[in-house]
Amino acid sequence: MASSGSACSPTADCRMEAEFAAPAQVEAAGRQMAEFARHHCSEGRRVVLVTSGGTKVPLESRTVRFLDNFSSGRRGASSAEYFLDSGYAVIFLHRHHSLYPYSRKYAGVNLLDTLRASPEQGPGCISHRVEVDQSKLPHIVSVLQRYQAVKEARLLLAVEFNTLSEYLHLLKAAAQALSPVGSNAMFYLAAAVSDFYIPASEMPEHKIQSSNGPLQITMKMVPKILSPLVKDWAPRAFVISFKLETDPSILVGRARRALDLYRHQAVVANVLDTRRGYVVIVTRDTQTELLLSDEEEQREVEIEEKIVSNLSTAHTSFIEEQG
Amino acid sequence: MASSGSACSPTADCRMEAEFAAPAQVEAAGRQMAEFARHHCSEGRRVVLVTSGGTKVPLESRTVRFLDNFSSGRRGASSAEYFLDSGYAVIFLHRHHSLYPYSRKYAGVNLLDTLRASPEQGPGCISHRVEVDQSKLPHIVSVLQRYQAVKEARLLLAVEFNTLSEYLHLLKAAAQALSPVGSNAMFYLAAAVSDFYIPASEMPEHKIQSSNGPLQITMKMVPKILSPLVKDWAPRAFVISFKLETDPSILVGRARRALDLYRHQAVVANVLDTRRGYVVIVTRDTQTELLLSDEEEQREVEIEEKIVSNLSTAHTSFIEEQG
Numbered sequence: 001m002a003s004s005g006s007a008c009s010p011t012a013d014c015r016m017e018a019e020f021a022a023p024a025q026v027e028a029a030g031r032q033m034a035e036f037a038r039h040h041c042s043e044g045r046r047v048v049l050v051t052s053g054g055t056k057v058p059l060e061s062r063t064v065r066f067l068d069n070f071s072s073g074r075r076g077a078s079s080a081e082y083f084l085d086s087g088y089a090v091i092f093l094h095r096h097h098s099l100y101p102y103s104r105k106y107a108g109v110n111l112l113d114t115l116r117a118s119p120e121q122g123p124g125c126i127s128h129r130v131e132v133d134q135s136k137l138p139h140i141v142s143v144l145q146r147y148q149a150v151k152e153a154r155l156l157l158a159v160e161f162n163t164l165s166e167y168l169h170l171l172k173a174a175a176q177a178l179s180p181v182g183s184n185a186m187f188y189l190a191a192a193v194s195d196f197y198i199p200a201s202e203m204p205e206h207k208i209q210s211s212n213g214p215l216q217i218t219m220k221m222v223p224k225i226l227s228p229l230v231k232d233w234a235p236r237a238f239v240i241s242f243k244l245e246t247d248p249s250i251l252v253g254r255a256r257r258a259l260d261l262y263r264h265q266a267v268v269a270n271v272l273d274t275r276r277g278y279v280v281i282v283t284r285d286t287q288t289e290l291l292l293s294d295e296e297e298q299r300e301v302e303i304e305e306k307i308v309s310n311l312s313t314a315h316t317s318f319i320e321e322q323g
Numbered sequence: 324m325a326s327s328g329s330a331c332s333p334t335a336d337c338r339m340e341a342e343f344a345a346p347a348q349v350e351a352a353g354r355q356m357a358e359f360a361r362h363h364c365s366e367g368r369r370v371v372l373v374t375s376g377g378t379k380v381p382l383e384s385r386t387v388r389f390l391d392n393f394s395s396g397r398r399g400a401s402s403a404e405y406f407l408d409s410g411y412a413v414i415f416l417h418r419h420h421s422l423y424p425y426s427r428k429y430a431g432v433n434l435l436d437t438l439r440a441s442p443e444q445g446p447g448c449i450s451h452r453v454e455v456d457q458s459k460l461p462h463i464v465s466v467l468q469r470y471q472a473v474k475e476a477r478l479l480l481a482v483e484f485n486t487l488s489e490y491l492h493l494l495k496a497a498a499q500a501l502s503p504v505g506s507n508a509m510f511y512l513a514a515a516v517s518d519f520y521i522p523a524s525e526m527p528e529h530k531i532q533s534s535n536g537p538l539q540i541t542m543k544m545v546p547k548i549l550s551p552l553v554k555d556w557a558p559r560a561f562v563i564s565f566k567l568e569t570d571p572s573i574l575v576g577r578a579r580r581a582l583d584l585y586r587h588q589a590v591v592a593n594v595l596d597t598r599r600g601y602v603v604i605v606t607r608d609t610q611t612e613l614l615l616s617d618e619e620e621q622r623e624v625e626i627e628e629k630i631v632s633n634l635s636t637a638h639t640s641f642i643e644e645q646g
Binding site (some may be wrong): 068070103128137145214216218244272 | 452540543
């Protein structure tokens with residue numbers, strides 16, 4: 001059967017290596033992540049890999065057109081902040097140009113609308129100082145101070161991907177880099193990864209011409225690499241996947257199916273329309289609903305604060321159980 | 324034949340109205356654009372509509388997945404600046420989150436890396452001033468001053484689209500808004516518009532399930548609305564389309580074919596790999612290559628400066644010819 005076949009670990013790993021070319025940056029990124037994990041583990045910190053943003057799937061080899069997944073990266077970026085607040089060191093594997101921790105609070109603001117230049121008498125000539133209008137960037141002082149503290153302590157390592165192929169290879173490199181950290185590593189796989197792709201061998205080289213009539217695309221299923229990740233690449237880690245659906249009626253069933261198939265620790269299940277205020281954390285034995293009250297929404301509490309709090313507690317138990 | 328059929332103006336217009344739902348904002352945007360055009364025309368300014376960025380084509384009606392076109396919006400955003408420098412009022416019809424005039428110069432810079440907070444003794448309490456580190460934002464004072472001058476003079480009207488459907492309806496609304504300005508209007512259609520889409524009637528409501536096996540997508544051709552734009556919506560305007568190819572050998576041929584088919588004034592033809600340094604402006608009688616010399620590349624001259632200079636001169640001749 002196709003579904004049990006696709007969960008077979010050597011197949012998924014082999015298919016990935018055979019069908020997706022490794023990007024040039026993967027080796028250097030792997031070394032950097034391993035060094036980051038080693039350093040923070042030796043200082044007694046847990047390390048979480050947060051993946052974030054959608055993946056791009058080219059339809060042509062010199063790419064003009066591509067298939068994309070909906071994701072601003074908001075959930076991944078805000079979760080990374082709460083993990084940092086909880087004492088984790090964070091590897092942030094994110095889609096190029098998706099939201100970034102801290103600066104995500106000002107996404108959509110035009111930088112030039114927040115600045116004002118004023119002349120300043122320098123030694124001999126007039127120069128300008130450029131200052132932020134703080135009413136345009138709420139809480140900028142505290143956000144900036146937190147961002148700079150995280151940066152100085154090197155608690156956040158950012159790694160970028162763009163295409164599905166880059167994501168797959170960087171995730172494997174991350175898993176191998178975190179494997180030595182054992183159960184102190186968490187994988188928080190919030191990226192919106194495409195389920196489908198066009199193999200390079202079947203891809204036209206040049207831009208598809210619209211004058212040739214309607215476009216027929218056949219896409220293959222992407223290998224399910226959660227399977228080798230859990231079984232082979234980082235077998236002792238605490239692994240969380242995400243499930244986004246538009247139909248609430250199939251949500252928890254699909255989360256349970258994923259847990260049965262991949263044998264990882266938890267699925268954060270959510271529905272597109274309500275994803276900012278409601279999720280269900282599904283484990284083999286439990287099902288925990290997290291939601292924001294009206295009062296919490298007014299205070300601008302974020303659901304990610306609750307998700308991260310729930311999972312870091314569960315991670316503590318997991319580490320204790322593993323001895 | 325399909326290709327001559329698709330250039331038939333009533334058909335393209337009717338198909339667009341029938342197959343693409345008009346977005347809620349289109350009427351208000353149309354009124355705003357008409358008022359903008361009327362005002363600037365009465366002050367003796369020409370008006371250019373610059374379209375910019377790629378379009379999104381949903382694959383599901385509650386959209387998780389979509390087809391996208393490669394485009395950062397760099398060409399549209401920089402061209403808008405040169406049109407403003409040349410005395411045009413600019414309607415900037417752009418993809419949400421694509422590059423924006425002036426702020427595009429700092430795209431990819433993390434805002435928080437450019438700021439520093441320093442304590443300041445206020446009346447009674449310590450507050451902070453937040454200042455820009457100008458070495459991180461080159462030329463920020465002059466860019467900011469130019470941005471603010473354009474904003475105060477209301478020379479730039481920004482209108483946003485996201486999906487193909489929004490783009491099509493907003494372009495029609497823009498054409499109708501600019502029609503009263505006659506030959507003083509230019510259309511500079513730099514957006515990367517999808518050639519294909521899935522009709523709403525054939526789209527699944529919910530997220531496509533990957534467990535159902537390979538994905539088969541059949542996409543219809545998008546109606547060629549350049550045809551009704553030139554013939555019906557703004558028949559006296561100066562209209563420029565863009566042609567991006569990956570194969571240089573078919574470039575000029577395809578540009579000429581478009582001119583024959585739509586009877587507009589010029590095509591800016593370019594090849595994906597060399598688009599930042601080389602374009603050909605093709606008109607019915609001429610073919611002008613524009614390129615950057617090594618020395619110009621070193622001075623960071625942009626090809627858009629040359630494109631805009633060429634086209635605004637041609638626009639002057641066009642206006643004179645029209646009497």
